[in-house]
Amino acid sequence: MVDDSGLRAEAELKLRELAGDHAALRDDQWSAIRALVVDRRRALVVQRTGWGKSAVYFIATALLRARGAGPTVIVSPLLALMRNQIAAAERAGVHAATINSANIDEWDTVHAEVEAGEVDVLLVSPERLNNPDFRDFILPKLAAGAGLVVVDEAHCISDWGHDFRPDYRRLRTLLADLPPGVPVLATTATANARVTRDVAEQLGTGSSAGAPSGSGALSGAPSDVMSGASSDALSDASSGSSPQAPSGASDGGTLVLRGPLERDSLHLGVVRLGTAEQRLAWLAETLRDLPGSGIIYTLTVAATQEIAAYLRDQGHEVAAYSGQTDPAERLAAEQALLGNRLKALVATSALGMGFDKPDLGFVIHVGAPASPVAYYQQVGRAGRGVERAEVILLPGPEDRDIWAYFASLAFPPEPVVRATLDTLAAGGMMSTAALETRVDLSRNRLEMMLKVLDVDGAVKRVKGGWQATGRPWAYDADRYARVAAERAAEQRAMLGYISTTECREEYLRRHLDDATAKPCGRCDNCTGAHRPVEIASAAVHRARERLHRPGVEVEPRRQWPTGLKELGLSGRIRPEIAAEPGRALGRLTDIGWGNVLRRLLAEGAPDGPVPDEVFDAVVAVLSAWRWAERPVAVVTMPSATRPLLVSTLGERLATIGRLRHLGSLTYRQGPPGRQHNSAQRVRALRGTLAPPEADLTGGPVLLVDDRVDTGWTMTIAAALLRQSGAPAVLPLALATTN
Incomplete structure (x- = not known):
């Protein structure tokens, strides 16, 4: 039986080491620490920024380590957050180390220190949890020997939260595999009632811990909610306490300590x-x-x-x-x-x-x-x-x-997901780059989808890529629609x-x-x-x-996408067919020219001649362009949506610059539609575009289009013009998305 008064005095001493001589534990901080150290429970702390959540897990770590427990494993989402946590741990007399993408050279040393018992706290990013080596060799040892597991910024677990991250869902596996009696703490400052409920249920020890996320909120053990009454906006390094909240805890459930979120500063x-x-x-x-x-x-x-x-x-x-x-x-x-x-x-x-x-x-x-x-x-x-x-x-x-724009990056529609699963089932293990040649999604969106499918058990990340598991998987369209509505x-x-x-x-x-x-x-x-x-x-x-200072450099593509060797495209793009560095009037994400360009190029916006304001700005871009050799001709790209905009831009530039207008490239079999990733775009464009029937040998050619997305349309077009005799190609677009 642990002496609560003696333990609290020990905790108060640790807090003063961390936060200064005048610091005193809040009652809810003590409730959380006691639940972890004495009752070895699972707890969720939802308290405002500055309340002192990190003090809870560092003090609990010190107390548990003093009683022979293994190291604390903290899952933390950001490098900046990890750096601050390590510094705070040292103030509490707790030795912390981290494994993340920024310290790869230190991983072996950190692993050795953990094995030797020299690390009190190990911080890992959620992405590490499914790195094959870490998942298969390091994580089981950590789970077996951990004295405490902490999930920081726990709202990331919930797809109802504002910052949902698929990698966080993998924590269910870690929590389900913990030996009995290993306490778990989750903390966040930003969770409404729905997110709080979802996270608390996922922390529970119920048998549904491995259920697919598509099945809705997980049904874990029951939760107790203790809400404090303090409204003091005190920092981690401050003193003060809140009145004792009602307890009513039931053993085995997730204890929820939720306080007021007022910040009186x-x-x-x-x-x-x-x-x-x-x-x-x-x-x-x-x-x-x-x-x-x-x-x-x-x-x-x-x-x-x-x-x-x-x-x-x-x-x-x-x-x-x-x-x-x-x-x-x-x-x-x-x-x-x-x-x-x-x-x-x-x-x-x-x-x-x-x-x-x-x-x-x-x-x-x-x-x-x-x-x-x-x-x-x-x-x-x-x-x-x-x-x-x-x-x-x-x-x-x-x-x-x-x-x-960010909403458009949500979970893909079911046909795209099914096509990905079929491709993996037929092809065995495939890298993300190889999948890109078969699945028309951007790299970031493809990786996000694969992470969700991994968490749901439909695919598995292995060394070198991904493979299908063959497990049944249901596309929960209703849930995705509800999340979108939220x-x-x-x-x-x-x-x-x-x-x-x-x-x-x-x-x-x-x-x-x-x-x-x-x-x-x-x-x-x-x-x-x-x-x-x-x-x-x-x-x-x-x-x-400043905002309307025109001109953004557009870097040419230097390497062909992976997975196109059968088309004769691999490695570096040969200098003799490459484009020169180009220019765009502005970025679509700019707050200056971006506002004008978003309206001009918006889906459904009418096609028309290039506006004078935009044309004058493009002329200013050309005037400031320090090219090695002035262009002598203009060629325009074919446009399925804005042919008048692009053609009038090219014609007016030719007139004002006294350049030869050589016409437009053409599509042999109609435009290929829109592709969302590099490999798909190159595959669609190759053999589709044709250069104008004109003499291209007189000097550099200005290649004009309305926008640059992946950059591959300009790259393929420039290669065609170079192969047809153009000594150099200078890409020019109204907008770039990069």
Whole structure:
């Protein structure tokens, strides 16, 4: 029998080592620690950012290790989060190590340290759970010897959550294989009642733990809900406690500790401005007056680069940050923000869960996230260790277009999934690249689908690729439709947040099913203190010049896609048939020219002559193009949807540039339709396109199209023109999707 009073005193001592001499455990923190250390239960903690969830698992780890338990395994979704967790563990006297994609060279050393009992906490990414070597050789040992398993950011488990990740579903296998008595803790700051219920059931020890996700929410053991009453916005390194919540726990079930989500340091506001240049000018001016340092969130990678470049032009110390940023640069940017050497990071949601800077003074969103839950999770980064933090949303009309784009990447329709399973069943083990030649999906979407099928048991990841298992699999169209409907409802709710005249924090907390939600008395609606929207015309003009600065370089393809050897296409593209680096007017994801181009090229938009505004900007792109040799001729691409747009663009460029207009390439048997990945696109285009019957030998040729997606249409067309005598081909498009 464990002495609770003595154990709590020991836990309080560990907390002070972690958070400072004045720290004291909240009652719900103690309830969670006791459930893990004494009762060896499974628990879900849903508490606001800064409440102290990491303290729970680091203290529980220290107590369990002192009693002879094995190491804690923490499944953590982001590298930034892992780095912060390792630093926090060291403060608690807990030795932590990680296995992730950024430290491959250290894996053998980490494995050896785990085997030797020198690691108290091992952090792994969810993707590691299905790496064949890790899954088959390392994971069974970890599961057998673990003293505690922690699932951080547990809302990712639920496909009802705002950040569902298929890899997280694999945790069911890990949890089902744990020996009896190994405690499990799941934590999140952003889960409404539906997600909380789903996660708690998946944590349960019921026999349905391996059921396919397509069958709906898993039916685990019963759950107890304990909701605390504290409304203090205290950080991990703070003191204070909440009143004891009612218990009513039943042994064997998942204990749910759900607290109020109020953050009394956050001052929420919305500033509605009509144009992208107004928003950018307003941001540059307002940034000078905001306290401390912070995060400026955007919806796309392109926007991080555009906004960061403009803010640097205006004298602000900022850096762009996204999932495409080099890992070393990402780490350097995080450290610069933590050290207050930057005013802000301009970031996508890649900088989100777990980034720990208690004195973050502001969070601004240029563009609205697609749900109130996702928004509240991101703004929760601010104000954890300061009395006041500014939270500002700058919505734009393009937000809905971006939401629609991400929604289009949902789980594919059943015929595509069945075709993939049939291909694997017939072909045996196949790599993702080989599957791409048979399945018309983009690489990212194909990998996402395979991960879901893996979790559902229909396919299995093996060394070198994937193979079908032959197990029955049902396409749960009703569930996918319900998830899509839930996403659409979240988008409507986000629009409601923008337009509401009620308390903004109460609105967000209601959407998180926080029963304690009430008017905050701090937001712009509660106080009536709305930020002014007037901007100096000179500032708007500067922002417009930056946003509408035309020209994006389009890198030519250098390698043929994998899996096309039977077509004679493999390895590097020979220099004598390759295109030169090209140009596009702008990216479809830009907040400058992107707004114009999205309307012009939208599905269903009418075809017509190139607009003067767009043509003049393309001429500016050509004027700034530092080519090795000036083009002497223009050739246009055939277009099934916008022939007039493309042909008039080519004709006008030929006239104004005094270039020979050599006509258009043609399709021998009609356009091949749209393909979503590289291998499929090349296969469809090869042998379909034909060059114009004209003399191409006089000098470089300008090859004109409306948009560049995969880049393969331009690549195949350029090869044909080079083979027909063109000494060089310069691709030019209105828009690029990259």
